[in-house]
Amino acid sequence: MTPFEMPADETAARAVQDELRGRVVLDEPGPEPGTGLVTGVDVAYDDERDVVAAAAVVLDAATLAVVDEATAVGRVTFPYVPGLLAFREIPTVLAALAALTSPPGLVVCDGYGRAHPRRFGLASHLGVVTGLPAIGVAKNPFLFTYDEPGPRRGDFTPLLADDGEEVGRALRTQEGVKPVFVSVGHRVDLATACAHTLRLAADYRLPESTRRADALCRRALREATT
Template identity: 80%
Template sequence: MTSVRVPAGSPATEEEARAVQDALRARVVLDEPGPPAGSGYVTGVDVAYDDERDVVAAAAVVLDAATLDVVAEATAVGPVPFPYVPGLLAFREIPAVLAALERLPVAPGLVVCDGYGRAHPRRFGLASHLGVLTGLPTIGVAKNPFMFAYDDPGAARGSWSPLLADDGEEVGRALRTRAGVKPVFVSVGHRVSLAGACAHTLALASAYRLPETTRRADALCRRALRETTT
C-alpha cells in the first residue's frame, strides 16, 4: 500500500469543484468505440471509507478480459480530501484511485468504475473524471440509477432499457446481467461507446450481477482499509 497525497491546487470548495467539472467535461471523448469486449486487459477500481478516521482506501485490479484471471492489483490509502457533497463524490475518490492505478505494473486497459460516467446530474461522474485525467477508456457500472428514469428491461440476460434524463437524453442503460435479477446501470465514461460499455459489462458479469472487476476491487479495497485501520 501507499499513502495518498492530494495534488496542490485541488478544489477546496463546492464552487471550485464545479468549475473543475465544467472545465474537464469539455474534454470527454464520446465518439470512440473503445476496445472490443473480451480482449486485452480490463481494470476495476473501487474505494472504501472509514468515516470515523476520515480515511479512504482505493483498489485497482487488472483482469485478463478473456479469462477474467487476475493479472495485477494495487491499493492506496490516504485521508479523504473533500467533504461529502452529492454530485461531487469524484473529488473524494480521485486522488486515491489515481495512486492505486499508478502502482500497477501493467497498463490498465479499459477501466470499470463502481459508479457513473454520463449518468450524473452534471454529466461528469467518476468514470468520466478519471478517463479525462488519465486518457484511458472508462465506463461506469452502478448498482442504482441515481436520479434517472428507466423502464424495467426484459427478464433475459442482456436485455436493456435506456436510462433517461428529464429532457429525454439517454445517459446510460439499465442492463440485465443475470436472468431475473435486478439490472445494473451502465454509462459511458470516456473513449467508449454506450453499446461497447454494455458489451464489456456483460462479458465481465458472466457469473454474478456485478462485473468481476467491481467484485474484486471491492473486496481488495475493503481489505486494504481493514489492514490500515486495525
C-alpha cells in the first residue's frame, strides 16, 4: 500500500494526482463478476463540525451476503475543491478498510474513476494507494455527456468527454429508472466493471455494496456527532 500523505494545498494535491495517475493499471480485466469478495465504500459528512465518517462493507460477490463491515470517523482536513474531493475522503476510507478482518477484494466506490476531469477520481486514487482493483459507480454523469441508454436492464451508452474520449458508461441497472455511471478505477476493465455493477444491482438502481455502505456511514456519523 502506498503511504498516504495529505498535501499542503491545492497545487500540491494536483501534483500528487499527476504522479499517481501514471500508476493506474488499465490493462487488467479484473476479478470475474460473481466471484470472491466485493467491498462497498462510502462517506458521510457533518460540515458544521468538519467530521467525516467512512464505511466499508464486504459482500460475498455470489450471494451479496454481508461478510464483514467496518467504520472510521475522522476530521475533514482538506478544503472542498472540485476535482480534489478524494483528499477529503481517502484518509478515513483507508482507516475503515484497515479495520476490516477480511480482504476487501474488488472495491466499489460511490463516485468516479476515469470519469473525472483529471482522469483520477476516488476509485482510481483509492485503487492506486491500496493496490486493490477498484471501480466507480456514480449517481450522476459529473461533467460528461451521454445518450440515454435503452430501456432494458444492461443497456448502456458511452460516457464521453468533450474530446470524444470514452471515460465510462451510462448503464441501465433496472428498467424504468435512471442509469448509473460506471468508470474504471484501477486494475479492472470497463466491461468487467459494468458486469460487476449489474450483479451488485440485482434489485435496485444502485449496487448493494453502495446501499449498505451508505447506510452504515450515515449511522456512524450520527453516533459520532450526537
